[in-house]
Amino acid sequence: MYGGSGDPKRSLELLWGVQEEKPKRGPKPRFTVDDIVRVAIAIADAEGLDALSMRRVAGDLGITAMSLYGYVPSKAELIDVLVDRVVGEIEMVEVAGDWRAKLEHVARENWRLNVRHPWLLQVSSSRPVLGPNMIAKYDYELRAVNGIGLTSIEMDLVIGFVTDYAHGAARNAVEAAQVEQRTGATDDQWWEEYSPLLEKVFDAEKYPVAAVVGAEAGAEYGAAVDPSRAFEFGLVRLLDGVAVLVGSKG
Incomplete structure (x- = not known):
């Protein structure tokens, strides 16, 4: 599923509250966009984006789907708003220490965000709709590597692969957590059932390194x-790589 797949103009109006500044006729709306977003996020967090529909959100709000379209034009624009809202949960604090400590914080916050809202992993960010929280996040993350000798392009690329790494690591964590829920079996139970067959077909002499x-x-x-553990291990190696880049500037 792609962010920005709806009408970008309408998404931007919703994200920046532009349409709320326009004069309206008729009775005062029963809900705000924030009311709708809170309900939609709750559905997506609990059941994923496949369960999220305009009809489902409207039902949880106690209105008709047709009424909901008066607030949000479609699911595509709603997802744009959802992404920007949860991005606002990133803890944008001033981290003590050097660029490494700050970049580590960036990685951890992105990892936590994706684990907390697994549906984010289903949304492509190749065409992000730049809402207020998304822009604030980007600016905050860039400040982690500002003034350490990198070019603007290098700064952008560093933030890109740090957040991409956190995104991928979060996907592994989410999948590991969800597999037990979906199968009803713990890892121990699964291996107990699987191991006897594996022992029959696996040739340790043919694959000695894998065996050990x-x-x-x-x-x-x-x-x-x-x-x-994989996230922690990889994060240290990733930051070591950035350190090589920063060191080459001296």
Whole structure:
């Protein structure tokens, strides 16, 4: 699903509250866009974007779908607003320390945001509709690497791959959490059922490295993967890479 797939003009009006400044005739609206967004976010958080529809949101608000279209033109524009609203949850504090500490905070906040709202992982950001929170987030993140010798393009690219990394790591964490909910089986239960068959077909002599590493990793994690540990490990390596870039400027 793509952000910005609706009418960008209408999305921007909703995001910046422009349409609310226009004079309106008739009775005062029962709801605000924020009321609608709160209901929509609750649905998306609990059930994902597939469950989110104009009819569903309208039903939860106690109005008809036709009435809801008077506030928001379609699901596409509603998603644009949802993304911008939850992006506003990013903790934009002044982090003590150097660029590394600040960039680490950026990565962790993006990881937490995507884990908290898994439906964000279903929304492509290749054409983001720039609402107030999205712009504030971008400016805040750029300040983490401002004044350390990088060009504007390098600053943009660094923030891009840090947030992309956090996005991908969050996807792994979300999938690991959801698999137990969807299957009704814990990792231990799944492996208990799966292991006897694997032992029959897996040839440790043919795949010696996988046999040793896989066994040790599985014993360490108690599962096939440990998303939180993988995120921490990768984040350190990523920041080490940025340090090489920054060091090359000196």
